[in-house]
Amino acid sequence: MRSSDLDAVLRIQREAYGDAYQESADVLGRKLSFAPEACWLAERGGEALGYVFAHPWQAGVPQLHALIDHPPGQADHGFLHDLAVSPRARGMGVGQALFGKVRVWSEQAGHRALTLVALADAVAYWRGLGFVPQALGLPDGYGAGAVFMRRSLAVRD
Structure with a gap:
């Protein structure tokens, strides 16, 4: 993903969530700048279909809609901040493909786990x-029924 993709990301974000969870281009751009190797835009035929933002993290949950000053120096896990798929691409495997990229990134970074906050209607998906x-x-800001979740990763020695 590149910063020039943020307009497409914001469009998909609105399609996927409505107005409830809209984050600004500044907030998402900051996350992209922290870990560009952990953020992807899924496209087919030049059409943006989904995206994922992840970054290294240490403990707790980042505040939604807030600029993070800097990523932690000693991150032991990856935080999957947001993964969204356009309704017109649902059922095409876009979400699983994006998650696969984040999982591989986090494993290669030596993280022990991936964490995320699942919105109420997505808990079963992440399970x-x-x-x-x-x-x-x-x-x-995460809404009623949101749940913090963790997935252990294979640790390489």
């Missing part, structure tokens, strides 16, 4: 990809 709910309070 199907091996994520397990964790008891952790969430910052405001």
